[in-house]
Amino acid sequence: MKLFRFAAVLAVLAGPAYAQMPNLNLLQDAPSKTPEEKAAEAERDRAYKETLKKIPDSKTSNDPWGGMRSDPPKQPAAPKASAATSAPKKTKSGTAAN
16 A cells, blocks of 8 residues: 555656657757868868878877986896795794894
8 A cells, every 4th residue: 555655655656747848859950061162072081181291290198297307216136046945944932122
C-alpha cells in the first residue's frame, strides 16, 4: 500500500513538470550555401593555410627558468668487481649507542 501511495505522489509531481517542457527542435535545418559562398570559403581556407606556412618554426626553448636549473647529478662510479665478490662488512646491532 505504501508503494502505491509513493507511485501516486510521484506521478502527481512529475505530471506538471513534464507538461512544462517545450517541444523545440534546436537543430533546425540551415539553408545550403550558394556556389559563391562555397568559393569564398575555399579561398579563405587556402589563404589561411598559406599564412600558416609562413610562420617560422621555433628552434629555441621558451623556458624562462632554463638557465636557473643546475646540471643533473652525476651517477656514482660502479664498484670494482673485487669489492662486489668480497664478503659484506658485519655491523653490530642492538647496541644502546646509536
